[in-house]
Amino acid sequence: MKVSEIAHLADGEIQGDGEREIRGVAGMETAAEQDLAFADSEAALRSAPESRAGCILVPEGTVLAGCTTIAVRNVRLAFIRAAEVLHPIRPAKPGIHPTAQIAPDAQLGTGVTAGANVVIESGASVGEGTQLGAGVFLGEGVTLGSRCVLYPRVSIYPGVQVGDRVVLHAGVVLGADGFGYLFAEGHHHKFPQLGGLVIENDVEIGANSTVDRGSLGTTHIGEGTKIDNLVQVAHNVRIGRHSVIAAQTGISGSAVIGDYVTIAGQVGVADHVRIEDEAVIGAQAGIPTGKAVRKGSVMWGTPARPLSEFKKMYAHLSRLPELAQKIKELSAKLPQTKE
């Protein structure tokens, strides 16, 4: 791919050698002469002239003397798009591996691939072009959309519905029973876990994460939402569209999370919490049972409070020893104080 072709793709302006051949993308420090790199911070732009990259994507209006650059409006977006062309997803080996066990009544779209030891149970359906890694398990009646990628050892319980272009990393478990018991007569009775699980289009879920089915209702993950590794999503949770949930976060039963929400790592969201659109939850925060987080608010700490309040409280917390000392001094000034 020539620099000029990338510039055309990215709607950008070339400085330097448009005929240069580019073979891949790389970070600026490690890029070689046939790599495309990017620089969108001041620090990166300063160090750019030392890079061996064949071409550097830069913000509009930037000139880097001696470098071949393409100036674009959104540097990282242009980089992502070039990477998609230069490093297309490696197509899986075509066809169905002879060791795959596929129920006679399962429906497979055209171009579906299945690795070794894949198991597809009765009544399941898989959309066209979807790739199933080695050892993937699809339970009875599971429906997968088209052009999904399931990495090895993904396990999907019966009846789960998954949209198009969904990416599930290795070890993901979808549709296991929710964790609901009634304590009576000296032991725990399992509450029915008969509900569904719906994953909409363009969702990605990280390695070894777990999403439970609903108890009576449905667990739901909206379009374009991205979930990191080792995340737990409990029964009856509803997550909106285009939200982002970082690693090791846990969302408890019946929590409702809006659109464009950002949840950092190791956050705990208790049951029946409601997080409205565009809210941001800081790492390790804990949202107590039933709490509502308003639209666009930024929450921190356990129990979580607005970031500005958290910061103020935290500053005072650091000054506690000093405050205690001052109280002692004040007491000393008042000799009549009984202590």
Place this chain on the structure above:
Amino acid sequence: MKVSEIAHLADGEIQGDGEREIRGVAGMETAAEQDLAFADSEAALRSAPESRAGCILVPEGTVLAGCTTIAVRNVRLAFIRAAEVLHPIRPAKPGIHPTAQIAPDAQLGTGVTAGANVVIESGASVGEGTQLGAGVFLGEGVTLGSRCVLYPRVSIYPGVQVGDRVVLHAGVVLGADGFGYLFAEGHHHKFPQLGGLVIENDVEIGANSTVDRGSLGTTHIGEGTKIDNLVQVAHNVRIGRHSVIAAQTGISGSAVIGDYVTIAGQVGVADHVRIEDEAVIGAQAGIPTGKAVRKGSVMWGTPARPLSEFKKMYAHLSRLPELAQKIKELSAKLPQTKE
């Protein structure tokens, strides 16, 4: 199943049409005419008349005009029992899948089912009626009781002993090595991890949870204890009977947890902690090394303290800026104070 049959099963009293046919259970909002629902809160009872449910379980003494109801002592328990009859666990495909690899000396009870790619190593034994999902791995000498359900990809290391009616969700790992090293001569030497792991009857363990074997002693999970997804139980831990441990909690080495204990999500229990019977640990709490939590106490925060104390401290914490301000004012009133 007729309403009258459910009433008989639940030892309840019918109001309305006892001849009505019921096919399943559902939540009140989504129930259809052949569904059984339940209402045990005031809010639910108020909205019950709008439900399309064919029959509603209600507390004794409740009358819902125009609805067919069954009045019972324990609404949810009756609902659970009806659900067990109306939605029996789907029996697994009978028999052993031809791709299952079963050691010649493994012992399988009558009615054991094994899905595709199950592996059972030498000396293992599986009790009658136990169901092994696709890709389950049982190491050498593992013993499983009767009527267990193991979902796909459960992995059990050699020698682990599992009781009857145990449910293990997809991706569970039982009996991996504990995390114990001795640092000497500039690197970590692995302490022997030769102990056992015993899981008693009626335990349920959620997807992708891990329970390590003992180092020299035995890790032990008592009868009826329920464990959620992504929980870690370390070596030599002893958990009592009928305790409940929510998602992403971690129990460190040699901790001892009693009977009827409730541990919420993302709790950290450090090594050699002792939690006595009926204690309750709030979400994200941290119990420091060696600490004892007394019988029936309720603990919150990190490091955990009794809930009442935590609440008081937390209230003062919120008032810190105000306290600091007051100290400033007091100082100003005492002009002789050097600052």
Place this chain on the structure above:
Amino acid sequence: MKVSEIAHLADGEIQGDGEREIRGVAGMETAAEQDLAFADSEAALRSAPESRAGCILVPEGTVLAGCTTIAVRNVRLAFIRAAEVLHPIRPAKPGIHPTAQIAPDAQLGTGVTAGANVVIESGASVGEGTQLGAGVFLGEGVTLGSRCVLYPRVSIYPGVQVGDRVVLHAGVVLGADGFGYLFAEGHHHKFPQLGGLVIENDVEIGANSTVDRGSLGTTHIGEGTKIDNLVQVAHNVRIGRHSVIAAQTGISGSAVIGDYVTIAGQVGVADHVRIEDEAVIGAQAGIPTGKAVRKGSVMWGTPARPLSEFKKMYAHLSRLPELAQKIKELSAKLPQTKE
């Protein structure tokens, strides 16, 4: 093995019967007459005479009347070494299971074993004596060193490089995509996740842990580092040599962790954090984005601060109600204070 042989191995001094036959190791409480136990604390030494152990390892200079003992410089190290001899790692069944699917161009060293349903993709190579448990998946071009042990269901994405004597427990996922997105035009665009993952010699990783590949650079885990269960290591992270990371800890993108670092359980390390050599991070601590933790420092809490500071602050925190009360009293002494 005779007591005298163990003494020779451990360079220790026998008291008692050097001819006694020892068959295994055990804890002092459960040891039988043919077991080797150890006692290195005062409490253990006091209770040692009641043990039925055939031989007890004790610190140099210790005499236990009536017991057969071996006095050594480092009791636990001697115990570990004896255990290695008395309980050698059970060799896997030799050879390649007939159900294993191995690409024709994959390279297997001598003595490699592969359990049922192992999958090795094109271009992968496995060093001599490495053991692959049932259902292990090695993607295209993966390289594994010699004498590694991979337990069942380990999944390794394409191109990951693993050194010698590495132990990976069941369910580990290596080399999944990092979690990086650019939000633009109303949805999340996936940043390229094309980098590598290098695991050096003698690393051990616990069950169901996940280590992501680099985005453009490389994720790196140094020699001898030990990682517990359910740990998350994100893209581009660099972990040094001989560090220890306990269960459920999460290390965010581009964090750098030095040598001989100790990280307790459920710690959260945010992105671009730098933890220098020999630092110690307490359980559940949170290290905020970009923070540097100095060499050898001990950090506690969220956001983490030096342990001494944390303890002081925490002590004052516990006294908050008392401080508030005192302020109230002081205010009362100054009647002219407007409130």
